[in-house]
Amino acid sequence: MAVRLLAVDLDGTIIPKGRVISSEATAVLQALIDSGIILVPATGRCLENVPDQILGLKGLRYVISSNGAVVMDMERGKPVHRSLIPWRQTASMLRMLTLDDAYSCVYADNHIYNRKTLPEFMTRPDYLAGVFCKNTVDDLPRFIEERRMGAEKIFIAVWEPEIRSMLRIKLMRRPGIIISSSSVRNLEINRLGTDKGVALKYLVERLGIGRSEVAAAGDNENDLQMLRFAGTAIAPSDGMPEAKAEAAVITEPCVDDGVVKYIRRYIL
Numbered sequence: 564m565a566v567r568l569l570a571v572d573l574d575g576t577i578i579p580k581g582r583v584i585s586s587e588a589t590a591v592l593q594a595l596i597d598s599g600i601i602l603v604p605a606t607g608r609c610l611e612n613v614p615d616q617i618l619g620l621k622g623l624r625y626v627i628s629s630n631g632a633v634v635m636d637m638e639r640g641k642p643v644h645r646s647l648i649p650w651r652q653t654a655s656m657l658r659m660l661t662l663d664d665a666y667s668c669v670y671a672d673n674h675i676y677n678r679k680t681l682p683e684f685m686t687r688p689d690y691l692a693g694v695f696c697k698n699t700v701d702d703l704p705r706f707i708e709e710r711r712m713g714a715e716k717i718f719i720a721v722w723e724p725e726i727r728s729m730l731r732i733k734l735m736r737r738p739g740i741i742i743s744s745s746s747v748r749n750l751e752i753n754r755l756g757t758d759k760g761v762a763l764k765y766l767v768e769r770l771g772i773g774r775s776e777v778a779a780a781g782d783n784e785n786d787l788q789m790l791r792f793a794g795t796a797i798a799p800s801d802g803m804p805e806a807k808a809e810a811a812v813i814t815e816p817c818v819d820d821g822v823v824k825y826i827r828r829y830i831l
Contacts, residue, residue: 566624569603569826570605570778572615572759575799576780576781577822583614585820593620595826601770602623603625605781606748611674624637630759631758632645632753645653646762648716651708656717659733665682665720665730666723676699681695687806721750722748737756741758758788778797780825782799782806783804784806785805787806797810797811800813809814
């Protein structure tokens with residue numbers, strides 16, 4: 564059956580890690596929309612950090628952001644679906660996440676809110692440090708409490724694998740949350756029941772599209788539920804083994820625009 568909707572992860576799927584989206588990828592995504600297929604960027608990023616090349620696509624209607632916490636209707640300028648970590652729980656976790664060798668920030672109201680000081684390891688090329696200098700506040704937990712601001716996602720950057728494993732075990736004891744990642748250097752916390760697959764299911768049911776008419780592309784742990792839901796699951800060959808195990812289609816690597824080439828050849 565022909566694809567009517569394509570949900571596509573950004574980083575590691577159509578944007579190589581540490582790079583920007585290619586002009587070829589932008590052109591193919593625009594051609595996809597022009598052909599009448601619904602394109603849905605489905606990203607761990609908050610809306611503020613989605614590249615302008617994506618948000619500037621003519622006819623782009625929906626964006627899934629913060630790992631499925633938000634489904635944004637770009638035409639109307641408001642979300643049609645949100646799933647937030649309650650503000651008290653958000654502030655409590657932020658106070659717990661004060662290690663020198665880990666860094667935490669909050670995605671809320673389509674923005675990223677950061678602490679004022681970055682640990683030294685985040686100056687390494689593996690991190691897009693500019694993202695973590697936006698909207699800085701002196702006391703992030705108090706900022707959340709004063710505004711009673713529910714979190715789309717809490718992002719944790721970690722350099723040492725041992726610290727990452729320790730934090731994951733510690734966080735798993737907390738109720739009402741789900742933990743995933745988009746890199747071996749991070750952890751991502753969402754409200755329990757929140758993921759890209761749930762958000763995609765909500766959207767396609769709202770649009771009256773059958774599951775068999777949906778394709779999804781992703782490369783990492785936070786894409787697994789989306790890949791499982793889609794009628795056609797796609798992953799680049801340089802993606803995580805878990806993502807490739809869910810995919811019916813393995814493309815050339817992301818660094819070679821593999822998913823973009825597949826879209827051009829077989830979906831357009």
